[in-house]
Structures are given as C-alpha cells and as structure tokens.
Amino acid sequence: MLKTQDCGSLRSKDIGQKVRLAGWVRFYRDHGGVRFYDLADSFGITQVVYDPEAYQSDVDVVGMGNVLNNIGREYVISIMGKVRERVPGTEDERNPTGKVEVLIEQVRVHNASKPLPFEIAEQKNSMLPGEDLRIKYRYLDLRRAEMVSNLRFRHRVLSTARKYLDGIGFIEVETPTLTRSSQEGARDFLIPSRIQPGTFYALPQSPQLYKQMLMVGGVEKYFQVARCYRDEDSRSDRQPEFTQLDMEMSFVDMEDIYRTIEGLYSQIWKDALGKELKIPFPRISLDDAISKYGTDAPDIRFGLELVEVTDIVSCATYDIFQKILQKKGVIIAINLRSDIVKEKMLDANVGRKEVDRLIEWAKAQGMGGLTWMRMTEEGLSSNIVKYFSKDVLDRLAERMGARKGDLLLFMAGPKHQTLKAAGQLRLKLGRDNGLLEGKDHQFVWVVDWPMFQADPITGKVTSAHHPFVHPAGGDFDENGDLLKVMSDSYDLVLDGSEIGSGSLRNHDPNVQRKVFRVLGMSEEKMEQAFDFFLEALEFGAPPHGGIGMGMDRFCAMLLGCESIRDVIAFPKNKKFQSLVDGSPTKVEQAKLDELQLMTLAEEDEEN
RNA sequence: GCCCUGGUAGUGUAGCGGCCUAUCAUGAAGCCCUGUCGAGGCUUCGACUCGGGUUCAAAUCCCGACCAGGGCGCCA
Known part of the structure; x- marks a missing residue:
C-alpha cells in the first residue's frame, strides 16, 4: 500500500508515528521557508509540512524541496513522514486531524494535474459552476466532500436494505436487461439484434414480469437493486435510467407487504440516519389525498x-x-x-x-x-x-x-x-411560510386505488397502475362499471413525492386475461404480447405481490439535494446526454450495416 | 411538441443604452515571504454564446438561432 492510513485518521495519539499517506494536494501554502500541503483523500484532509529547519542530516532537504516546488493543486503524491504536534496556537479546530501534522521525509509524485476547470474545495460552494461543467468533469466533482458523502450515503442505504432483506429470507436475483419490448407503458429503449436482424430487445422499464415469473418459480422472497429504463422526457427528479429497489413476495397479503417495507425503512433510518422511524406509516385513501391535498402524492406534514x-x-x-x-x-x-x-x-x-x-x-x-x-x-x-x-x-x-x-x-x-x-x-x-422548517420526513401509504381510469380525452379505459394489479376481492365484473372496480394496490409517498408503487398481482390467468380484455386488448394481441407470461400463470402461480421503490429520488430527498443528479455518479442531462463521455453518439456505418439498420436522421453538414 | 428562466475571463459575479479599451473575487503565470490552513503581499494574463435589427451610440433594447435548467404534455 502507498498509505498506512487515510488522510482523515490521524489524531494526537498518533504523534511520533512514522506514517505513509497518499492523496491529492488540495491546497498548499508556501511561506518562503516552511510549506504546508493539505493532502486530501476521500476520507479527509491532513496537513503535511516541509520544514527545512526540522530535518535531520540524513534527509535530502534540497532535493525534496525541489520536488515539492514543482507540484500544483490536485497533484497526486504520497509521502512518508513523522506525525508531530502542531505549534501551539496553530491547531485547526475545524479539521478532525487539525491537532497534528506530518513532517514530510520522503515524497513521491505519482501524477500531475492540469489547472482545474473549477474549484474542488468544499468551502467554495458559492462558486460551484454550472451543472453541465460539473457533469462533464464528474470525476473532479466527485472529489468534492459533499459528492463523496452523497455516494457513501446511498451506499449505506442500499447495503442496509440488502442486509435487512437477507436477514428476513429475501434473496437478490438478477433479471435480464435485454428484454422483450411491450406496448404498455413508457417508451422503450430498443437494442437491435445482430443475430436476428430486424428484431429488437428492449431495456426493461422495470423487472415486473420477471419478478412475477420468479414467484411462479417458487423464489418466494425476491429483491433486486434494479436499473430501469424509460425513454420519456426528463424532469429534475427523473433520469432515463434509474434505480429501483424492487421486491416481490409470495403467499402474502397487503398487510404483510406494508410491514416488510416499514421494517426495511425503519432499519435504513437506524443505519443511515441514526434515527428512529415511527412505524407503522399512516394511510390515506386516494380519494382523500386528492380532495384534501390535490395530489396522489400528498405531503401530510x-x-x-x-x-x-x-x-x-x-x-x-x-x-x-x-x-x-x-x-x-x-x-x-x-x-x-x-x-x-x-x-x-x-x-x-x-x-x-x-x-x-x-x-x-x-x-x-x-x-x-x-x-x-x-x-x-x-x-x-x-x-x-x-x-x-x-x-x-x-x-x-x-x-x-x-x-x-x-x-x-x-x-x-x-x-x-x-x-x-x-x-x-x-x-x-x-x-x-416556512411550515416545513424543522419537520421530520413523513411516509404515508396511499391506498384504495381504482383498477381502471378513463383517459380524459379519449375516454378509453386504462390501468390506474399497471395491468398486472390484482382487483380487490380477487375478481370483478367486466360488464359492470369498470371505473368503480377497486384494486389491491398502494403507493408509498415520502414528503409529497411518490417513491414506491406496488400491488398484489393477478396470479389467476383468467383474471389477468380479463384485465387485458377490458383494457381493449384482443385475444391475438394478448397472445402476441404476453403469451409467455400468461402461460407462466397457468402452471400454478402462487398469490404474490410486491413493490418497486425509486432509490435515486429517495436518497436525494433524505440528503436534501435539489436534483437526483447529485446522488448519481454519472447522470445524464435534460437531453439524456452523458456529458462526461458524450453519449449518445453516431456510430460507424459498418456497425449499422452489421445490424442491417439505416438511419433517417439528417446528416450533419460536415459529414 | 409547448411554456418559463437564464447565458459576461478557466470558475463565480457586477454592469442592464454613452460613464465599458467591462467590476470584483477566485484561478493561472511570475516574484517576495519560516506557522499557515480558502495563508498573505506585489506584478501579469484572461470574458460580453451566435446571427440579424433598432439607435448617432448596444454587454445593455427588439427578433431569431444555439446552449443550459425548470415546468406542461408524457412517465401503464
């Protein structure tokens, strides 16, 4: 290792130790003789010192001074030296390592850095550049303490979820990302098949059908930190690819699911926030939410x-x-x-x-x-x-x-x-009026959803959630008033934002067919789009249900970020471009030829 | 597809018809400095997104384009 400890760890008790540290030179202060370097890694900052008068004769003072003379901000160096007490009166109370410093005895420069396009030091928040620059140079943005701590927080949330779910018998199962395109829902991102030209995979909008088939397969308690893809226009809390904590369980009713999720978040509160979360969460009917709060995702605080x-x-x-x-x-x-x-x-x-x-x-x-x-x-x-x-x-x-x-x-x-x-x-x-100041976060279950709703323009019946939702009571009269049919579904809302949506599912293929039918799907279309899934239900599908919860928004809310981009390592911009690598890009004609694809997009003039 | 907001040195900003060969800070380059910690001092470098228009005069007003963000539609 180039380091014996990280840059946030040295304390008074370490005085006298020989240590190696490695990191980035965040600032340096040259006083003409003595020079101070703030050596930073993602765990903290330690002041390391070049102090010509303090060295023993066996140290190459001049040579080391020359090396140090040529380093600049964000150069990557490692040093070896002795931890010593700072001169009394010069301790830095703001830094946990501020009582000590390391007298540099050896230094190695591992890499230089060009002048920075923007400031990395976290003290300069008021000078944060436009977000496009931050995303283009994300690898620099991530060196900022705030971004590092956002990523750590997100990791803490997900690792707690994994531990908790593992502890109560859930297993993490991966499902495909090359999947079948479906007509339902949002626009798909399509992936052309080379082996079978003219056919396409779709990136999954969610693992919905796979997790239901896992239930048919007897997995019983499934979860996944699943990347999902939807090709719809962006918002500040929406990205084309996003992460859901996706879960499904068999032989459960809605109360079981509520309890599981409440237990999960209660553990996340303990581990990631160090707080107790009040459970169970209150519940509000969709009707009440709309009439009292004007939204299906009410902020009840x-x-x-x-x-x-x-x-x-x-x-x-x-x-x-x-x-x-x-x-x-x-x-x-x-x-x-x-x-x-x-x-x-x-x-x-x-x-x-x-x-x-x-x-x-x-x-x-x-x-x-x-x-x-x-x-x-x-x-x-x-x-x-x-x-x-x-x-x-x-x-x-x-x-x-x-x-x-x-x-x-x-x-x-x-x-x-x-x-x-x-x-x-x-x-x-x-x-x-500051009514939210000092308020704790507040979950609420929004319950009592209808199965169907009428499209306000066409009048056509559509799913209130999605077509796999189980009707309350298990069945419904397809000739009755469809808009009055209630469903076994629920949304999880935090502080006025929907962060999860789930339901019991149709395990009876006949009910599932009925739902498809009232949504206007012909038998042929049903077979064409969902044959594999309907058939799966025919082989003894157990009663099951689950939920998918957006982790990007959740983490952003708990951290108080203005945008979910601040909890995503490499986010896309409003036009779904990745500024750090410039995607999406054109591809060579040969690649299109291989896929037997032709683009109708207008050529740029330069081409 | 539509609406709103914004675009000034590398970065963050001031200026909003003439006081502008454009302010301040930060940065970069150079020099000075032995206890700083966003060190300090001195010197230098560096910008009005683009294209039209109005005007004696445009960074400033108008129109359009481009870019960025926020929203509506969309997101089963």
Whole structure:
C-alpha cells in the first residue's frame, strides 16, 4: 500500500508515528521557508509540512524541496513522514486531524494535474459552476466532500436494505436487461439484434414480469437493486435510467407487504440516519389525498388542507364562478390562517401585494386566476363580497373555520386541473411560510386505488397502475362499471413525492386475461404480447405481490439535494446526454450495416 | 411538441443604452515571504454564446438561432 492510513485518521495519539499517506494536494501554502500541503483523500484532509529547519542530516532537504516546488493543486503524491504536534496556537479546530501534522521525509509524485476547470474545495460552494461543467468533469466533482458523502450515503442505504432483506429470507436475483419490448407503458429503449436482424430487445422499464415469473418459480422472497429504463422526457427528479429497489413476495397479503417495507425503512433510518422511524406509516385513501391535498402524492406534514366549496358558492351571483359552475367546474378554497403567516411576515396579514403575487403565480400555473377574501371583525371582505349574500359568506366562513385575519384563497375551474393547481398552491404557501422548517420526513401509504381510469380525452379505459394489479376481492365484473372496480394496490409517498408503487398481482390467468380484455386488448394481441407470461400463470402461480421503490429520488430527498443528479455518479442531462463521455453518439456505418439498420436522421453538414 | 428562466475571463459575479479599451473575487503565470490552513503581499494574463435589427451610440433594447435548467404534455 502507498498509505498506512487515510488522510482523515490521524489524531494526537498518533504523534511520533512514522506514517505513509497518499492523496491529492488540495491546497498548499508556501511561506518562503516552511510549506504546508493539505493532502486530501476521500476520507479527509491532513496537513503535511516541509520544514527545512526540522530535518535531520540524513534527509535530502534540497532535493525534496525541489520536488515539492514543482507540484500544483490536485497533484497526486504520497509521502512518508513523522506525525508531530502542531505549534501551539496553530491547531485547526475545524479539521478532525487539525491537532497534528506530518513532517514530510520522503515524497513521491505519482501524477500531475492540469489547472482545474473549477474549484474542488468544499468551502467554495458559492462558486460551484454550472451543472453541465460539473457533469462533464464528474470525476473532479466527485472529489468534492459533499459528492463523496452523497455516494457513501446511498451506499449505506442500499447495503442496509440488502442486509435487512437477507436477514428476513429475501434473496437478490438478477433479471435480464435485454428484454422483450411491450406496448404498455413508457417508451422503450430498443437494442437491435445482430443475430436476428430486424428484431429488437428492449431495456426493461422495470423487472415486473420477471419478478412475477420468479414467484411462479417458487423464489418466494425476491429483491433486486434494479436499473430501469424509460425513454420519456426528463424532469429534475427523473433520469432515463434509474434505480429501483424492487421486491416481490409470495403467499402474502397487503398487510404483510406494508410491514416488510416499514421494517426495511425503519432499519435504513437506524443505519443511515441514526434515527428512529415511527412505524407503522399512516394511510390515506386516494380519494382523500386528492380532495384534501390535490395530489396522489400528498405531503401530510402540514395543514392548509383544501376544502371544496362548490355547493356553497353556487348560490352566489359572482359571474366568474357561475360560468365555471355551468361547465361542471369546482371551487376549491384554502384558509391561509393568520397565525401560520405571522412567523414570516412582519405584518400579521398577507398584504394585497402578496395576494397579487399569488394571483400572478396562479395564472402561470394555467389557472384563470385566484380569488381571495379576508376575514375581518365585520365578516368576510374583499373586492368581490358584494356578489355573495350574507348567508353564503357566513357558511363559507364556517366551513373554512375562518377567524379574524385569515385569508381565504379560491381557485375555480375544471375539477382535475383545479385540484392539482390548488395542491400546488398549498405546497407553495407551505414553503413560503416556512411550515416545513424543522419537520421530520413523513411516509404515508396511499391506498384504495381504482383498477381502471378513463383517459380524459379519449375516454378509453386504462390501468390506474399497471395491468398486472390484482382487483380487490380477487375478481370483478367486466360488464359492470369498470371505473368503480377497486384494486389491491398502494403507493408509498415520502414528503409529497411518490417513491414506491406496488400491488398484489393477478396470479389467476383468467383474471389477468380479463384485465387485458377490458383494457381493449384482443385475444391475438394478448397472445402476441404476453403469451409467455400468461402461460407462466397457468402452471400454478402462487398469490404474490410486491413493490418497486425509486432509490435515486429517495436518497436525494433524505440528503436534501435539489436534483437526483447529485446522488448519481454519472447522470445524464435534460437531453439524456452523458456529458462526461458524450453519449449518445453516431456510430460507424459498418456497425449499422452489421445490424442491417439505416438511419433517417439528417446528416450533419460536415459529414 | 409547448411554456418559463437564464447565458459576461478557466470558475463565480457586477454592469442592464454613452460613464465599458467591462467590476470584483477566485484561478493561472511570475516574484517576495519560516506557522499557515480558502495563508498573505506585489506584478501579469484572461470574458460580453451566435446571427440579424433598432439607435448617432448596444454587454445593455427588439427578433431569431444555439446552449443550459425548470415546468406542461408524457412517465401503464
């Protein structure tokens, strides 16, 4: 080894020891005689010193000085030397190794470094460059302490999961990444076959069918840290390739799955965060989530719940509301209570200026606007109360629990859009007023999902989750009201983000066929797309269910990262390019020929 | 496909019609300095994304392109 210990380990007790250290020269300070070098590796930083007056005669002081003279930042060196106490008064309290330093007796330069494209030292966070540069030079970005610790945290989470699941009888099984393309779901990434030209594999969107077939195979308790691929447009919390902690188990009901997952996260909390996690997680029905929080992934850590007031204001003559009501729209209200606002604003009330800002914000969300009323001594007041009778105002105030100083905000429009926008407004008000400050993370199970939903545009019946979900009660009437059929599925939500989704699955091939049928799939198409899977179910498939949980987002949330890119070693940018290696790229014509492929993309002019 | 925001030395920024042969910091190169720790001092180097337009005058205003990010659609 080039090092006897890492750069974060030396303490006062090590004084007098001869040690070898290796790492990168993060900073150096040359005082004309004595020189200080901050030698860094991913475990810490140790100050090593060239001190001409301190050396014995057997040390080549001049030669070593010449070598050290030529090194720069991020040069890779190893040193041998003696740990010594720092001169009293010059200890560095901020660094765990700050009480000692190493007097360099031998130095070896292993590699030089070009001048850096950006600062690596973590103290210079305010000077972090644009993210594209950080990703292009990811290998430098990763040297930053924050990035190293992100990767370590992610490792801790996954290794805890592995240990925990192993301990309760799960086994990790790998499933293929060259798989069959399916018509369902997101767009596939396709891989052309050379052996059978004209045919394609797809990268898996999830190991769904494989893990179900593992259950048929009697694996019973399966998990996998699975890379999944979906070719849909990116968001800050979405990458084309992402990692799921994927699980499936046989002979279980939903309660068993909830308990397993709660136990898993409780262990992760202990090992990765050093905290106790409160279990079991609360549960909320999908209907409640939508009506109270305007989303299927509610953040339940603060109030400001949505209240529908459509019935009350339908009696008012207010033109804007009336027009929306005629189109079967809804009116959703939020009570921004004055005691919530008080902390942040100087005034006990949100001023008119603030309300105007909210109105602008609502318009940017695609809403027509935003209506407000303020609760005063004399009751509700605003520019529009003249359109509302006293009775309507009283009933509004009562339903909203409005007290003096409270501000009621109303959004009106088509149901789906309005609930969604009101949910966004709730989150914004929560953030703006610091309602999340100091709050612990909060899981919630979103339960009671329907099997099917109608496409808002075509009216076509689609799966609410995916086609393999088990209907509540095990079966359903395909001629009944499909939209009323409930399913045995659940989402796991953390702080307002969906981080997992799962269900019991159809183990009965007849029920599975029925689901495909009501989704509009013909017998031929069923056979063509899922013959292998349906056949697997015919050979004694056990009852089973599971969940897949996104680990990128989960880690990013626990670390407070703004983007999941900060917990991924080599992420892609918004256009799915990998800036560090420049992929995707064109390939040589010969490679296309071999695959018998032709591109229709326009050639660049330079070619 | 659509919408929004942004693009100034290697990096982070200031400037937002004339005070601009463009500010400050950091960096790089060189010199000085024996206890610093984001060392310090001095000197030097280095930039307005591109193309049109408006104007006596454009980094600054307008239009378009490109690039980046955020969002909508999409993500069973």
